[in-house]
Amino acid sequence: MGALSHIRICDLSGQLAGAGATRYLATVGAQVIRVEDPVKQGTWDIVRGAGPFVDDRRGIEFGSGFNNHNVEKLGIALNLREERGKELLRALVAGCDVVTENFAAGVMARMGFSYEELRAIKPDIVYVSNSGFGATGPNTAFKTWGPIVQAVSGLTFSSGIPGEAPAGWGYSYMDHMGADIMAVAILAGLIHRNRTGEGQWIDMSCTEAGTTLVGPDLLDYTVNGRPLRRDGEPDSNHSHAPLRVPHGIYPSEGDDNWVAIACRDDDDWQRMAAVIAEPWATDPRNDTLGERAAVQDALDARIAEWTRARDRFAVAESLRAAGVPATAVARPEDRIDHDPGTSEWGLWPTAHHREMGDVRVDGIPLHFSETDWSIERGGPCLGEHTHQVLSELLGLDDDEIERLAKDGIT
């Protein structure tokens, strides 16, 4: 019995930003019915059939990203170009609490499923849209992917080393955060509905969601008139607010190995200096934050010289043992296969996919004491649950279901 076993979602969303939101809800018990297009074999979703792969097999059922982001969902195929397909979707919506989608703005309305139309089917429906720029405003038709959202929201610019191009995010951070914030929208919409009986259309602009994640830098601009586009910025491995020195990512022994160290205050520095135990470190001229900040670059160079000759795990362990926040910059294998912080959490559950077999996937980073999440079923193959959903939820008989398949509706 999951926390949301009483909730059913008609899920037209996909990619990562949409799929990630309903994925979470499915792992805590919501019945998520993902609707895909049989004509295009579900490839509107670019991760359906895209690598990485578990073996040499290729095709729409072998994309591991799709599997990862669609665990615990039911999958049905429905051709929404055809009136009969639309009728079936309407019947499905009538039995759902929530409709989710992350098409480009306007696509749902063009298909005949605007909020007005959805509400006519199910008056208290919670309809949540997640698009790049939202459903209104001059840029509403603009198309985005995660990296574009990150660029236009200020997140890419905020990440980097002075004098270099922006480093940005090496993956679609806003597909994750967009999905998580979309999940918040769905949950808040349900809580409001349960209290008032009222549904609504929640219009999420992923770009605006991204800009809420650069708040203090933005207030420095709106309050003090200080833009982040200025010399010396971005400088995100250092810590200006709060001011902390030393604070950075330093090279260590081996090829492309790194260690992150953050001294929160003078005491942390004293402990770190004691671990280093060399005159340049224990020099009393470095005792206070102000003094260290004044010589930050020189201090960083000294620390890098010290770390470069040492193993990254050994450096981090010696500093942590002294109470200083430090870690090896974790490679995937470090944190997935050799980290009690993830293994004890149960963070990499195995899900069973009909074609791919057993594959480890992302778990959920929270635990509920009473109604915890569960991940067993992998992402659905295209139309894997069409028969089940049409029969059990919509009450269609086998002949009708067979006819729909023959007519290209499913």
Add this chain to the structure above:
Amino acid sequence: MTGALEGLKVVELASEHAALAGKMLGDLGADVIVVEPPGGHASRAYGPFADDVEDPERSLWWWYYNTSKRGVVLDLTTDAGAAQFRGLVADADIVLEGETPGTLATLGFDHHEMRADHERLIWVSVTPFGSEGTRAHEPATDLTLLAGGGPAWSCGYDDHSLPPVRGGGNQAFHIGSTWAVMGALTAVLAREVTGHGQHVDVSMHAACNVTTEMGTYGYLAGHETVLRQTGRHAMPTISMPTQMRCADGRYVTTGFPPRSQRDFESLLEWIETLGYRDEFPETMLLDLAIERGGVSIAEMSTDDLARDIFGAGREALNFIAERIPAEDFFIGGQTRGLACGVVASPEEAFETEHIKARGFQVEVEHEQLGRAVRYPGAPFLMPASPWRISRRAPLVGEHADHILRRDPQ
């Protein structure tokens, strides 16, 4: 009109970890009381400061993360403070805290006991490694969480003599806080059915680990290790650049390359309009793309020509980007239906006509400064129960009179 979480009472112990979670709950309409220690929470000392005057009431960090909350100061180490805290919790739906595991239990606030006395209570903990386990007491910061949890490995530059990069802006706390809100609201919905609250235990380390896309599932599925690349996805192999420096020195991201026939038609039209049909070396592949009706990602792994065409689309975007100003590229591409973006600084992202038209710029009154301040507004528009900054962040102990003066009956 009221917010979606109207009627929910939240008691938040001020922390870096969960401050954004409290703000999100408050902006969504919950009544959030943030409890600070005497003198105010440590994050009030975090800059930048309004008008660059260092003062606990002028920390922009505190301002941003504590909107829509009321504030009280309680010394939980004293009997009086502890009793007042218990009084607040007795009325609360949710307790939100980011204390080091064990700290609150030592002070006499074990959540198991407190929940036993108050069965509807939802208790949300946001800690670096979760409440229990081998690593529960390791010291950690935003930097070490992002570095140890996976994100930093994927972020940085093609030049691997430069270190991996921590994404800016306290994102480990943002990731943890957003999961905390997901957990809290899930528990609220579960409570409507079961009648019981529960403990929601958030590990920021776990949260960072599952916020890394291919960095994680590429390894889980295929034992692939991604390599960081400038301003684009970390991949097991080096991919073509997507972040281009434009003619005006600003950067754009050329996005996800064209795949549909229409995209390739738009791209070719753009190249021709700019007069580069003959100069761009791979125009022929664009013509081919149009002839064959585009390409799909699924074809990439089996069809060499599809891969070449896809690459030519990327080359064409990069070719254009280097020759025109960044904003022209962004608008020129997007008005042709081609997904691309300008790398905007936060202030540039904020000062767009689009954002203004959507009401994302919100004025918040700061009467002690004698002026209103513009804040980023709602991450989503929910018209029946609007997200709203209902008040500026509290001053130290500002609402003690209202909150702590309880009727003796």
